[in-house]
Amino acid sequence: xxxMKEIGRICGIAESTVxxxxxxxxGIKAETRNRVIEVAAKYGYQPNAMVECMQTGRSRSIGIAxxxxxxxxxxxxxxxxxxxxxxxxxxxxxxxxxxxxxxxxELLSRFARRRVDGLLxxxxxxxxxxxxxAQLHAFHNPVVLIDQLWRGGEFDYVGSDNRGGMAALVELLxxxxxxxxGAVTYxxxxxxxERKQGFLDTMFKxxxxxxxxxxxxxxxxxxxxxxxxxxxxxxxxxxxxxxFNDFFATDALNAALDLGLRVPEDLAVTGFGNLPFAEKxxxxxxxxxxxxxxxxxxxxxxxxxxxxxxxxxxxxxxxxPATPVxxxxxxxPLIHNRRTAL
Amino acid sequence: xxxMKEIGRICGIAESTVxxxxxxxxGIKAETRNRVIEVAAKYGYQPNAMVECMQTGRSRSIGIAxxxxxxxxxxxxxxxxxxxxxxxxxxxxxxxxxxxxxxxxELLSRFARRRVDGLLxxxxxxxxxxxxxAQLHAFHNPVVLIDQLWRGGEFDYVGSDNRGGMAALVELLxxxxxxxxGAVTYxxxxxxxERKQGFLDTMFKxxxxxxxxxxxxxxxxxxxxxxxxxxxxxxxxxxxxxxFNDFFATDALNAALDLGLRVPEDLAVTGFGNLPFAEKxxxxxxxxxxxxxxxxxxxxxxxxxxxxxxxxxxxxxxxxPATPVxxxxxxxPLIHNRRTAL
DNA sequence: AAAATCTTTTCAAGTACTTGACAAACGACT
DNA sequence: AGTCGTTTGTCAAGTACTTGAAAAGATTTT
Numbered sequence: 001x002x003x004m005k006e007i008g009r010i011c012g013i014a015e016s017t018v019x020x021x022x023x024x025x026x027g028i029k030a031e032t033r034n035r036v037i038e039v040a041a042k043y044g045y046q047p048n049a050m051v052e053c054m055q056t057g058r059s060r061s062i063g064i065a066x067x068x069x070x071x072x073x074x075x076x077x078x079x080x081x082x083x084x085x086x087x088x089x090x091x092x093x094x095x096x097x098x099x100x101x102x103x104x105x106e107l108l109s110r111f112a113r114r115r116v117d118g119l120l121x122x123x124x125x126x127x128x129x130x131x132x133x134a135q136l137h138a139f140h141n142p143v144v145l146i147d148q149l150w151r152g153g154e155f156d157y158v159g160s161d162n163r164g165g166m167a168a169l170v171e172l173l174x175x176x177x178x179x180x181x182g183a184v185t186y187x188x189x190x191x192x193x194e195r196k197q198g199f200l201d202t203m204f205k206x207x208x209x210x211x212x213x214x215x216x217x218x219x220x221x222x223x224x225x226x227x228x229x230x231x232x233x234x235x236x237x238x239x240x241x242x243x244f245n246d247f248f249a250t251d252a253l254n255a256a257l258d259l260g261l262r263v264p265e266d267l268a269v270t271g272f273g274n275l276p277f278a279e280k281x282x283x284x285x286x287x288x289x290x291x292x293x294x295x296x297x298x299x300x301x302x303x304x305x306x307x308x309x310x311x312x313x314x315x316x317x318x319x320x321p322a323t324p325v326x327x328x329x330x331x332x333p334l335i336h337n338r339r340t341a342l
Numbered sequence: 343x344x345x346m347k348e349i350g351r352i353c354g355i356a357e358s359t360v361x362x363x364x365x366x367x368x369g370i371k372a373e374t375r376n377r378v379i380e381v382a383a384k385y386g387y388q389p390n391a392m393v394e395c396m397q398t399g400r401s402r403s404i405g406i407a408x409x410x411x412x413x414x415x416x417x418x419x420x421x422x423x424x425x426x427x428x429x430x431x432x433x434x435x436x437x438x439x440x441x442x443x444x445x446x447x448e449l450l451s452r453f454a455r456r457r458v459d460g461l462l463x464x465x466x467x468x469x470x471x472x473x474x475x476a477q478l479h480a481f482h483n484p485v486v487l488i489d490q491l492w493r494g495g496e497f498d499y500v501g502s503d504n505r506g507g508m509a510a511l512v513e514l515l516x517x518x519x520x521x522x523x524g525a526v527t528y529x530x531x532x533x534x535x536e537r538k539q540g541f542l543d544t545m546f547k548x549x550x551x552x553x554x555x556x557x558x559x560x561x562x563x564x565x566x567x568x569x570x571x572x573x574x575x576x577x578x579x580x581x582x583x584x585x586f587n588d589f590f591a592t593d594a595l596n597a598a599l600d601l602g603l604r605v606p607e608d609l610a611v612t613g614f615g616n617l618p619f620a621e622k623x624x625x626x627x628x629x630x631x632x633x634x635x636x637x638x639x640x641x642x643x644x645x646x647x648x649x650x651x652x653x654x655x656x657x658x659x660x661x662x663p664a665t666p667v668x669x670x671x672x673x674x675p676l677i678h679n680r681r682t683a684l
Numbered sequence: 685a686a687a688a689t690c691t692t693t694t695c696a697a698g699t700a701c702t703t704g705a706c707a708a709a710c711g712a713c714t
Numbered sequence: 715a716g717t718c719g720t721t722t723g724t725c726a727a728g729t730a731c732t733t734g735a736a737a738a739g740a741t742t743t744t
Contacts, residue, residue: 001454001482003700014724019702027722044480046454050392050401051700054729059392061435069420070618075411079438082411086441091456093403093433096424112343112388114433138386140343250622257624276412277619280592282599345730356694361732369692393730396699 002043010039022047053115062303063111064094066122072275073245073292074122077146080296081120088304090117097124104132108139117141117307120299121155123148127188142306146299149190156306158299158318162191162272165288165322166198166242169270172324173240174206176332178268182214182238184228184248186221192244195272199242214238224248229255232267239268240330246271246278249285253329268330272322283328291320344385352381364389395457404645405453406436408464414617415587415634416464419488422638423462430646432459439466446474450481459483460645463497465490469530484648488641491532498648500641500660504533504614507630507664508540508584511612514666515582516548518674520610524556524580526570526590528563534586537614541584556580566590571597574609581610582672588613588620591627595671610672614664625670633662 004022008015013032021028021036022045039045053059064081066074078094085092093114095107111119118141133153136143144156173181183199186192203210213236218224224247231237232255243249249271256267263269263283271278274289298318305311346364350357355374363370363378364387381387395401406423408416420436427434435456437449453461460483475495478485486498515523525541528534545552555578560566566589573579574597585591591613598609605611605625613620616631640660647653 001457005700015700016702016725017723019700020723023702025703029722032722044454046451048396048457048700049455050395050457051702051729053392054390054396054700055702057729069411069417069424070414071417072412072414075413075417078411082436082438083441086437091435091437091452094424094436095428095433096421099425099428109388110433112386113391115343115390115392254622254624280596282596347730357730358695358732359693361730362693365732367733371692374692390730393699393732396730397732399699 001048002040002045003048004045007036007039007043007045011035057115058117058307059115060089061091061093061114061116062118062120062300062307063114063116064092064120064122065097065107066094067097067125069094069096072277073147073273076275076292077122077296077299080293080298081300082296083293084297084300084304090304092120097122104129104135108135112139118303119143120303121145121148123189123191127151128153142303144299144303144306146295147191151190154315156302156316156318158295158302159191159320160290160295160322161319162194162322163198163201165290165324166195166272167202168322169242169286169288169324170199170202171206172326173242173268173270173330174202174208176330178240179208180211180214180238181208181240181242182211182216182231182236184216184218184224184241184243184252186244186248187217187219195244211236211238214241218244218248221247225251225255228252229259232256232259232261237267240264240270241267242270244272246273246275246285246287249278249287249329250281253281253283253285264328264330264332268332270324270330274325278325278327281329286325286327286330288322288324290322295320343390344382344387345390346387349378349381349385349387352385353377399457400459400649401457402431403433403435403456403458404460404462404642404649405456405458406434406462406464407439407449408436409439409467411436411438414619415489415615418617418634419464419638419641422635422640423642424638425635426639426642426646432646434462439464446471446477450477454481459649461485462641462645463487463490465531465533469493470495484645486641486645486648488637489533493532496657498644498658498660500637500644501533501662502632502637502664503661504536504664505540505543507632507666508537508614509544510664511584511628511630511666512541512544513548514668515584515610515612515672516544516550518672520582521550522553522556522580523550523582523584524553524558524573524578526558526560526566526583526585526594528586528590529559529561537586553578553580556583560586560590563589567593567597570594571601574598574601574603579609582606582612583609584612586614588615588617588627588629591620591629591671592623595623595625595627606670606672606674610674612666612672616667620667620669623671628667628669628672630664630666632664637662 004015004018008018018036021033022040128150133150147159149157185196216227216231218227228251241252243252249269252269253263256263261267271285271287274287278285278287346357346360350360360378363375364382470492475492489501491499527538558569558573560569570593583594585594591611594611595605598605603609613627613629616629620627620629
């Protein structure tokens with residue numbers, strides 16, 4: 001890769017003159033400027049981003065930590081994040097939590113050595129430890145959390161109205177006549193707790209009992225199918241099962257199908273997140289739309305606003321609305337409608 | 343972020359002494375060294391990766407271009423790529439083709455300014471233009487293609503045995519008694535052509551006719567469901583439909599279901615790729631396993647081998663085996679078995 | 685005490701680039 | 715010819731760090 005110094009040597013002028021020529025600064029003869037530009041193009045000159053970083057103290061890059069690249073939620077949000085980053089001329093380094101969650105210091109160290117201008121943190125598989133939070137506070141640059149709130153961590157946050165979205169969903173199901181409603185929860189992460197609360201609050205609001213046996217806590221996503229199937233095969237089977245996310249809902253649909261249950265006649269199933277595949281499922285999955293792409297965009301935007309000093313106030317919490325999308329998996333045919341007066 | 347110069351000032355010594363102390367070089371009093379290390383730890387010193395790049399000419403980072411982060415194939419492969427990158431202490435910049443495919447020069451320019459040590463290119467949505475290939479050849483650092491071969495481009499390549507995998511699948515279906523076999527192809531990308539050839543060759547080998555009407559070319563993935571449904575609703579409906587990938591297969595399953603067809607009794611459906619969701623579909627989807635994670639690992643490994651000079655030979659083509667995984671979507675119950683003598 | 689030896693630290697240069705100060709060269713005017 | 719302003723280009727410093735040579739300091743030997 002050719003440098004300004006070499007271009008200067010080729011043109012027979014000082015490198016600082018080359019700098020002025022290429023950056024459109026005044027004080028350069030048009031003839032000299034054109035010649036420099038010509039040579040630069042010929043040899044494919046590209047300015048060295050490292051130098052810019054050393055001079056300005058800004059790398060125009062951010063660090064992203066996410067669980068892995070396979071999760072559709074992560075993928076969709078990352079697309080949103082990169083949409084915004086690209087607009088602002090930023091690039092990103094992505095490191096996976098599942099690879100470095102054990103060695104939090106190593107993760108931060110790598111980002112620090114790269115001199116990233118800020119951090120964007122996706123949900124962790126396990127709740128973050130206090131020592132990790134302390135290390136992040138010691139990190140000089142802005143930090144934005146996406147989708148998962150950290151207890152005790154005073155960071156900017158962009159997430160969904162999990163409680164409100166779930167509450168709205170429960171209300172819709174109740175208005176359709178469902179009464180025996182169960183839920184598959186994912187404790188430990190903030191979004192799981194919020195969705196569970198939205199469910200419980202709304203059931204309480206309408207004086208509907210919640211059978212403890214139909215409140216399923218999943219701690220390891222790999223166990224979801226088996227646990228849900230056990231629930232559906234037993235006496236406590238509800239009329240509707242509200243799942244923490246669309247994956248659990250897929251497992252619920254499959255478990256129901258494998259048990260010979262009809263969805264939604266024997267069991268209504270709902271997810272959360274409204275991931276792209278929800279529409280591809282049969283029956284089409286009812287879910288709560290989270291505007292995931294926008295979640296990514298807003299998180300990146302907030303981070304860049306902090307970095308560039310457009311946002312200087314106290315910690316922000318941006319909450320996007322979450323709206324239920326009713327599809328076949330919870331939509332009873334008229335003939336089956338359980339609607340009754342409340 | 344504290345620098346060596348500042349540490350030197352704090353300790354009352356020259357920055358070059360700090361450098362020697364922190365890098366374990368000889369000629370430093372133990373007392374001085376310990377004091378430097380102590381101060382460095384106290385202020386959270388981290389070496390500046392930019393400087394290392396300027397001195398060595400290596401950034402220990404690579405550039406990755408992929409369509410988007412939502413595609414499960416991309417996600418799984420990216421996980422493999424990052425697994426290997428992490429082992430070797432490399433980081434990556436990811437830029438999306440779908441954002442910059444129009445402005446190929448801008449994409450390369452951004453990678454060049456960041457001084458990435460090499461490029462890893464995922465499949466493009468559209469076949470790459472010759473001018474793009476020329477620009478890549480002008481790029482001084484190693485380039486590795488993953489999953490998609492570029493006509494006219496002499497690049498390293500890591501992909502699957504698409505033809506062999508498809509041929510093996512067809513043979514298995516034929517041995518089960520299927521005769522009227524159709525295919526949903528994706529022309530334009532090399533993997534699509536190879537899978538199609540594997541299908542046609544094997545049908546020819548067993549003297550089985552291929553009905554042109556049941557050879558469906560999909561150019562835009564969004565049209566897949568509608569086109570497949572048209573095929574299945576018409577006279578040319580085959581006994582088995584071999585799809586280019588698991589997404590088309592999902593569309594085929596849905597189209598069959600929506601038309602009231604039983605799978606696999608009325609129609610067998612197969613995919614390609616064996617993405618994680620293939621097992622979650624009902625019926626479980628027969629697919630051809632591509633070892634996608636390993637594909638990513640090998641591609642990254644090859645790129646790093648080129649960068650670090652462990653691999654210096656001519657262009658390499660690494661082909662991983664592709665093996666059919668027969669599941670319910672193509673497994674006829676015994677009572678329906680169409681097996682006949684060939 | 686001076687010289688020799690060894691240890692420890694500093695110096696200078698190099699990586700790519702920007703920036704403001706400064707110096708030539710030029711023509712116009714007195 | 716000398717002064718002035720303008721144009722055009724050079725110089726030096728600064729960003730963080732490494733490297734080998736040189737210098738300084740400490741210790742030992744003569």
